[in-house]
Amino acid sequence: MSGVSSRTGRSLLLLAPLLFFLIGFFVWPLFSMMAQSVSDPAVLRLLPRSAEVLADWDRKSPPTTPMQMALMEDLKSVDDDQALGDMVRRLNSARSGFRTLMGKTTSALKDTANPPADLVSIDKRWEKPEFWLAIADALSPYTDRNLLAAVDLGRNAAGDIEHLPPDQSVNAVILIRTFWIAALVTFACACIGFPYAIIAASLDGWKRDLMLGAVLLPLWTSLLVRTAAWFILLQEQGLINDLLRAIGLIDAPLTLIFNRTGVIIAMTHVLLPFMVLPIYSVLITIPKNLMPAAASLGARPLRAFLRVLLPLSLRGVASGALLVFISAIGYYITPALIGGPGDQMISSIIAFYATGSANWGMAGALGVVLLVATLLLYSVYSRLSSDEVGGR
Amino acid sequence: MAEYIRFDRITKFYGPLCVVEHLDLGIGKGEFVSLLGPSGSGKTTLLMMLAGFEQPTAGEILLDGTAINKVPTYKRDMGVVFQSYALFPHMSVGENIAFPLQMRGIGKAGIDERVKRALDMVQLSTLSDRRPSQLSGGQQQRVALARALVFEPRVVLMDEPLGALDKQLREQMQLDIRDLHRRLGLTIVFVTHDQSEALTMSDRVAVFNKGKIEQIGTPRQVYDEPATRFVAEFIGETNLVEGVVETVQGAEATVRLRSGAQIVSAVSGSVASGQSVFLSIRPERVDLSETRSEGRNVLETEVTDSVYQGDHLRVQLQNATHPLIAKLGRRSREFPPGTKVFAAFSAGDCRVIAP
Numbered sequence: 001m002s003g004v005s006s007r008t009g010r011s012l013l014l015l016a017p018l019l020f021f022l023i024g025f026f027v028w029p030l031f032s033m034m035a036q037s038v039s040d041p042a043v044l045r046l047l048p049r050s051a052e053v054l055a056d057w058d059r060k061s062p063p064t065t066p067m068q069m070a071l072m073e074d075l076k077s078v079d080d081d082q083a084l085g086d087m088v089r090r091l092n093s094a095r096s097g098f099r100t101l102m103g104k105t106t107s108a109l110k111d112t113a114n115p116p117a118d119l120v121s122i123d124k125r126w127e128k129p130e131f132w133l134a135i136a137d138a139l140s141p142y143t144d145r146n147l148l149a150a151v152d153l154g155r156n157a158a159g160d161i162e163h164l165p166p167d168q169s170v171n172a173v174i175l176i177r178t179f180w181i182a183a184l185v186t187f188a189c190a191c192i193g194f195p196y197a198i199i200a201a202s203l204d205g206w207k208r209d210l211m212l213g214a215v216l217l218p219l220w221t222s223l224l225v226r227t228a229a230w231f232i233l234l235q236e237q238g239l240i241n242d243l244l245r246a247i248g249l250i251d252a253p254l255t256l257i258f259n260r261t262g263v264i265i266a267m268t269h270v271l272l273p274f275m276v277l278p279i280y281s282v283l284i285t286i287p288k289n290l291m292p293a294a295a296s297l298g299a300r301p302l303r304a305f306l307r308v309l310l311p312l313s314l315r316g317v318a319s320g321a322l323l324v325f326i327s328a329i330g331y332y333i334t335p336a337l338i339g340g341p342g343d344q345m346i347s348s349i350i351a352f353y354a355t356g357s358a359n360w361g362m363a364g365a366l367g368v369v370l371l372v373a374t375l376l377l378y379s380v381y382s383r384l385s386s387d388e389v390g391g392r
Numbered sequence: 393m394a395e396y397i398r399f400d401r402i403t404k405f406y407g408p409l410c411v412v413e414h415l416d417l418g419i420g421k422g423e424f425v426s427l428l429g430p431s432g433s434g435k436t437t438l439l440m441m442l443a444g445f446e447q448p449t450a451g452e453i454l455l456d457g458t459a460i461n462k463v464p465t466y467k468r469d470m471g472v473v474f475q476s477y478a479l480f481p482h483m484s485v486g487e488n489i490a491f492p493l494q495m496r497g498i499g500k501a502g503i504d505e506r507v508k509r510a511l512d513m514v515q516l517s518t519l520s521d522r523r524p525s526q527l528s529g530g531q532q533q534r535v536a537l538a539r540a541l542v543f544e545p546r547v548v549l550m551d552e553p554l555g556a557l558d559k560q561l562r563e564q565m566q567l568d569i570r571d572l573h574r575r576l577g578l579t580i581v582f583v584t585h586d587q588s589e590a591l592t593m594s595d596r597v598a599v600f601n602k603g604k605i606e607q608i609g610t611p612r613q614v615y616d617e618p619a620t621r622f623v624a625e626f627i628g629e630t631n632l633v634e635g636v637v638e639t640v641q642g643a644e645a646t647v648r649l650r651s652g653a654q655i656v657s658a659v660s661g662s663v664a665s666g667q668s669v670f671l672s673i674r675p676e677r678v679d680l681s682e683t684r685s686e687g688r689n690v691l692e693t694e695v696t697d698s699v700y701q702g703d704h705l706r707v708q709l710q711n712a713t714h715p716l717i718a719k720l721g722r723r724s725r726e727f728p729p730g731t732k733v734f735a736a737f738s739a740g741d742c743r744v745i746a747p
Contacts, residue, residue, distance in 0.1 A: 293474060
């Protein structure tokens, strides 16, 4: 027995670098991202006394004296300006007017020469339950507002989930646009990649190597370089427009850049290998004599293709489509450089929240939405493909 | 027998490589013809050209008097059985067999009935819903056969269909296919490199070598009357002994061997006096005895080795100038090494072959 366990121990030791890597660079960031999207400690951290008192409040009646005293105590003991700023921003996003109210209150509380008796004496607004309600709601260490906001939902004063007003509903539009662009790119990749893989699989020797090399080459160049190359090709005075005008196909230059067309072209090119390679790998496992067999049995080339080659290669098309689609929904650089303002995808919004406005909660929530959508798609795919295998 | 298929001066080049050269071959309706030869002899290429998978570089293929060079495969109406079966892995056995019928626009009821009959024919009625991958090699072979026969093709082409089966199953399938051929009156062109398979099944055997037909004839003809050294050596086992023709009288010639022995032998093709030739002597036609027998060809030999092989006794002999192998019946007595024996055979049991 000890021999067995020492062997297990040794194999675990061999796996340790992998496990540490997975935990450190995969599991932990993923979970901290997901935790960011629901954690909301900005208010609770600074108002521990108020949290205790507010737990007994009935959420309707005017603020009691202990509530006011607790909040005053909490605010007096705050010595971190940045944390205070975070809390004010958090409260202000729940209830506008908090910024001025808090500013006024904290400066009054600092006036030690003439201490205020209670909060209402500083500002009449402290009498209104709405402000206290905002604080009470913000005291929970967890929140679903980021997740709800990521899909354009929010809670109203009564705490029910409802749609955000249209002027704040941008995420759903961008999410749908992201999926739409990804679907278009997947479709374009399948239309080009499938025949390409068929031709490559039917060749041999250097011709096959050349075709595979041509599709693999983009994978070996930096994404940024490839996108920049498309930038040069697609612009108004770019190679494509110049060529089309030189051969007289068009009079005025086509707008190929800073719009959807450009994004689709560039992303299709970048993602094509992920479509071609899975299809190719399935195609080369299909016995070469099946198509001749179909022909000898009386099938015209098109029918032989539809009845034999297509169903057999569908598995490759499906995995290629999944790879392309999942990669495409996370695209950031290409839409940012080639697309217009109407072509920005969800990653740009996540990047904006993460680096532009330091709203990690919102960035995390959008990331979670993207992750869930991807996992849903993947489960559909694996269900479909396991059905196929089970049928065999 | 009326000629049904004709290869008319067929030549096929792959790049600079000539695989079939000026080949003529006629096949009768209802005939079972084997194309026999080593790999690379052009037999499979010829079959592929008949099926329409390959185009001849020159020459014409006629089916029932009509040139079919330009007819695409799917219109040729030929059932092909491939070496690796080529069953469609995503279809059940029944769907595989129904495929050629669907391609011909036959109604559902007709298809079901004919699929059932085809499955009965190859004794696989119970496996209709299985996938090919769930079948054994022999069963897959039967499905491939049923699929190639179900649409009643004009010709059935088989490209080494039994190569992947084990010996026992292969022999069973040989008899099954021969039986189907007789019962259904099929015209079958069968490619193989296994000479015993060709001899077992065929009406006629065409022996291929380097893109040409060396000899075509019934199994008995190609075995007993080999026209060339290649045929004599490729089909069965033989003793080849060098000699010079002394006289020719009709279908027999007298040959003097280097040892000085004079042999009277049947002749394949034409030879002239003074010509150097080979003498082909089948080992199983040689008798051994310690006394010289009269009226037959006799070679003085000494036994060098003797091996009991169950159904026969294989004796290696050494003459003054050449070795000789004799296969004796099971009841024959043993000849210990060193025994001086006379190897005897009749004029009809050996052939003179021009080199």
